[in-house]
């Protein structure tokens with residue numbers, strides 16, 4: 001499919017009003033998206049586990065305007081209060097998707113959104129937030145054109161979410177999702193994410209993700225700045241090639257349930273992401289001392305116990321602790337005994353692999 005396939009033909013009628021609510025999860029990348037071209041085209045393919053507990057719920061109430069407006073008309077409420085400072089992001093999103101949803105200026109939207117995870121926990125809400133909004137707008141499009149089928153609905157929701165925030169493309173479906181052209185993956189696309197089309201061993205069923213909140217402050221490097229650091233980066237081409245290789249390797253790892261190689265790839269990806277930021281100009285260190293303390297404790301515990309606990313990181317100091325469900329009891333005990341002390345105010349979030357967004 002190409003971008004043009006997502007431009008609808010004329011709608012025969014515009015409905016007067018309605019409302020729709022979607023709950024969409026966050027996701028955690030195993031092979032990381034870091035670097036992009038114009039129009040949110042990723043520099044390399046990425047793959048993620050869709051999460052379950054960490055999610056955004058967004059209700060969109062829409063009312064047809066008398067005449068098509070000059071500009072987008074919407075109010076944004078975050079956790080019950082009018083939120084002016086979130087509006088520019090939505091305004092930019094609407095502008096980027098207008099060609100694909102030409103009804104946008106015919107409606108006034110009331111967008112009411114809330115997160116399941118604590119406010120300012122340092123957990124990125126752009127993936128869950130923009131995917132929930134993209135899905136709500138797709139529900140309206142389906143009202144206007146009931147012929148839209150399930151496959152198109154999902155692909156276009158991911159396509160629109162991508163234009164809001166790259167990683168949001170991976171939050172529509174579960175449980176393992178890939179985004180970005182990759183030679184070894186049939187139907188992979190730079191335009192939208194797809195459910196991982198190959199075998200995933202039961203070792204990965206209900207895989208656990210305990211998110212340790214090491215630093216709940218504002219993100220030091222915005223994702224836009226971060227992705228741009230890859231332009232002219234001395235190691236960018238090797239890094240993009242490595243992401244392709246890691247995805248190729250994961251095919252067998254997922255099929256065989258090879259946890260040892262899984263851990264190797266996932267931890268290497270996390271450290272490479274941070275290495276890219278340490279070796280760019282300007283350079284950033286996004287780990288905190290406690291991030292490193294946790295990583296060392298995890299390595300030490302894994303050696304001691306032969307369990308399969310590992311970590312991954314986003315572009316920040318928080319640590320995602322990943323492990324199989326079968327080791328949950330032992331590893332939760334370890335987290336409580338040895339890792340929680342390194343979290344800000346002892347805070348952490350227990351999550352696991354989930355199955356994608358749901359209409360509420």
Ligand code: 2P0
Pocket residue numbers: 028029031032033034036040046124126127164165166167168223224227273313314315
């Ligand atoms: C990822 N991250 O694959 C990577 C790894 C963070 C670290 O995608 O600019 O908010 O909106 O396309 O999706 C965070 O960047 O970036 C991200 P934009 P996004 O999950």
